[in-house]
Amino acid sequence: MARRRRKKLPTEPVAATVESISHEGRGIARLDGKTIFIDGALPGEDVMFVYTSRRAKFDEGCVTEIIKASPERVEPVCPHFLLCGGCSIQHMSPESQRAHKQSVLVEQFKHLAELDIPEIIQPLTTENVGYRRKARLGVRFVIKKDKLLVGFREKSSGYLTDMNVCMVLHESVGQHLEELQALIRSMAAYQKIAQIEVAVGDNHTTLVFRNLEDLSPSDIELLKTFAQETGLHIWLQSKGPDTASPLWPEESQLVYSLPDYDVSYEFLPTDFTQVNADMNKKMVKQAIELLELKKDSKVLDLFCGIGNFSLPLAKSCEQVIGIEGSDVLVDRAKQNASNNNIKNIEYLAADLTKEIPVEIKGIDRMLLDPPRTGALEVVSRMKEIGPERIVYVSCNIATLARDAGELVKNQGYRLCSAGIMDMFPHTSHVESMAVFEKV
Numbered sequence: 001m002a003r004r005r006r007k008k009l010p011t012e013p014v015a016a017t018v019e020s021i022s023h024e025g026r027g028i029a030r031l032d033g034k035t036i037f038i039d040g041a042l043p044g045e046d047v048m049f050v051y052t053s054r055r056a057k058f059d060e061g062c063v064t065e066i067i068k069a070s071p072e073r074v075e076p077v078c079p080h081f082l083l084c085g086g087c088s089i090q091h092m093s094p095e096s097q098r099a100h101k102q103s104v105l106v107e108q109f110k111h112l113a114e115l116d117i118p119e120i121i122q123p124l125t126t127e128n129v130g131y132r133r134k135a136r137l138g139v140r141f142v143i144k145k146d147k148l149l150v151g152f153r154e155k156s157s158g159y160l161t162d163m164n165v166c167m168v169l170h171e172s173v174g175q176h177l178e179e180l181q182a183l184i185r186s187m188a189a190y191q192k193i194a195q196i197e198v199a200v201g202d203n204h205t206t207l208v209f210r211n212l213e214d215l216s217p218s219d220i221e222l223l224k225t226f227a228q229e230t231g232l233h234i235w236l237q238s239k240g241p242d243t244a245s246p247l248w249p250e251e252s253q254l255v256y257s258l259p260d261y262d263v264s265y266e267f268l269p270t271d272f273t274q275v276n277a278d279m280n281k282k283m284v285k286q287a288i289e290l291l292e293l294k295k296d297s298k299v300l301d302l303f304c305g306i307g308n309f310s311l312p313l314a315k316s317c318e319q320v321i322g323i324e325g326s327d328v329l330v331d332r333a334k335q336n337a338s339n340n341n342i343k344n345i346e347y348l349a350a351d352l353t354k355e356i357p358v359e360i361k362g363i364d365r366m367l368l369d370p371p372r373t374g375a376l377e378v379v380s381r382m383k384e385i386g387p388e389r390i391v392y393v394s395c396n397i398a399t400l401a402r403d404a405g406e407l408v409k410n411q412g413y414r415l416c417s418a419g420i421m422d423m424f425p426h427t428s429h430v431e432s433m434a435v436f437e438k439v
Contacts (some may be wrong), residue, residue, distance in 0.1 A: 013048040013064045016041075023104050025089040025428040027063075036061055040082065040091055042070040052156065060156070072096040077129055077426070078167040085161070086152035087168060087426040098123045101420045101430045108397045109418065113405030121419025121433065124286060126278040128425035132168045133200035134275045139184060148185040150177050150196065151381045168426060172205040172232070173198050180207075181224050197237075197270030201254035202277075206233040207270040208244055224231060225250045235257075241270040260285055261312035261341050271332060272305055279423045283433070285314055287391045290435050291365050293317045299365040300387065302352055302378060307333035309367050309393075310345055317365070320345045321358050353377040356411065360385045368392045373386045374399025382411040390436040395423075397430050404434060412439050 018027035018041045027041025038049045040063035048065035062082075066073070076082075076090035089097055102123060109115045138160045141148050164181075166174035166237040173180075184190050189211065197208035209223070215236070227234040227248040235252065237244040246252035256273065257264040258281055267273055272279040287309060291299070297317035301310040304322030308330050314320045314337075322345060324330050330349040337345045350357045351368075356378070366387040368375050372395055382390075390413065394400035402420075407413040418434035 009051045013050050013325055015048055018043055018045045018047060029230050034059060038063060042072055043377050044070045044367055067315040080161055080163040083154050083161050084152050084163060088428050090426045092133050094128050098422055104430055105397055105420055108401040112401040115404055115408060115415055117418045119417035121417050123419060124282045124421040126276060129167050130171050131276045133170050133277050135169055135198040137196045139195055141191050145295060148181045148190060150180045170200045187222055188216050197269060199254055201256050203255045204233055206235060206254060208235040208237050208269050210237050235269060244270050258284055258312055261315055262324055263311045265306055265336050276423045279421060284309055287367060287393060288312060288316060289389050291389060297365050298362050300363045301367045303370045304333060307336045311340055314342045314345045321348050322347045323352060325351055364388045366390045374395040374403050376403055379403045379406050382407060388438050392434045394432050397432055400432060400434060407436050414439050
């Protein structure tokens with residue numbers, strides 16, 4: 001059977017009036033009865049756009065000209081915003097970004113769980129530039145341009161953005177992309193570096209170079225010299241995360257702290273930690289306040305990672321039990337508890353989709369911080385655990401709303417409040433927090 005040929009996209013700009021905005025921050029317009037999602041457009045605007053794809057049920061496009069601007073429109077902080085896929089809503093004022101994210105939260109609870117949020121928690125906010133402390137940067141040599149690129153992918157594309165600065169990355173990296181490009185281009189293995197993982201602590205910045213082949217002694221020296229001149233720590237990773245190890249200096253340990261609770265954390269650049277350190281401080285504080293701990297409270301901290309919530313929790317209650325699926329992160333959490341001389345925490349490694357391997361009698365508080373897939377297997381067993389109060393921290397509103405529906409409809413809880421945390425300014429990504437009480 002012959003393949004159906006794709007129709008050529010119109011090349012001339014088309015006029016449209018934008019009616020609303022999608023969850024991911026694209027303007028929504030309608031032409032000839034068909035929906036069009038337009039990158040860079042805001043509700044109420046008249047724009048010119050070009051088509052980027054046409055499908056059976058909807059089309060996609062990108063703004064080329066703003067004819068009538070929305071009052072919510074601002075000048076993007078980054079010169080690469082229109083092309084780079086790292087951010088999607090820099091053209092929207094920070095206040096409007098947060099209002100949009102809050103409306104998505106309310107709509108998803110209503111749509112997916114048939115729940116109204118009784119009380120909206122005020123959004124948590126931080127600086128909206130230089131906030132990003134974790135990132136994975138692509139590396140690619142483009143033969144046609146004779147140029148080595150380091151950065152994020154273009155919008156809706158597998159290509160890397162040709163960029164010399166990133167305004168949302170921590171300044172130790174975001175303001176020095178050209179130096180990184182020059183460094184890698186000077187290496188013999190410049191086509192064998194696949195990516196760079198960025199991890200920033202309170203003490204220094206680490207770059208993990210993913211090298212697809214062993215590096216020559218001269219390339220090793222280039223990396224060491226760069227590290228010594230810049231103060232950046234450099235690691236190499238030949239295969240999976242367990243192969244990552246420091247190149248320079250030989251002893252390299254990242255640290256972050258939560259001063260409100262007088263705790264600090266050691267972590268590796270390949271460990272999961274929150275992207276936005278300032279937001280993390282505010283998030284932990286709010287979660288602990290919302291748990292309404294008593295001195296004799298026993299708290300179950302599920303998906304506990306390296307102890308981000310459980311260490312400060314332990315300073316305000318009788319006992320904390322932290323459970324995490326990764327043995328590596330559990331070992332790190334135990335070490336962090338020991339380093340901080342916190343002794344009323346028990347850490348366990350377990351697959352929480354299958355079991356909670358502890359005696360749950362007496363647990364009166366629960367902190368949930370699951371991955372994007374949510375915690376349905378846990379909340380479906382909440383009658384067995386029976387905490388009086390639950391604080392659910394989420395990086396995916398859809399799975400949070402789904403799990404909220406299960407807690408309220410089937411597990412004997414009521415939704416008290418929910419709100420967003422602007423962990424990723426200028427992006428459509430929404431972090432949120434919800435509070436539940438046993439009925």
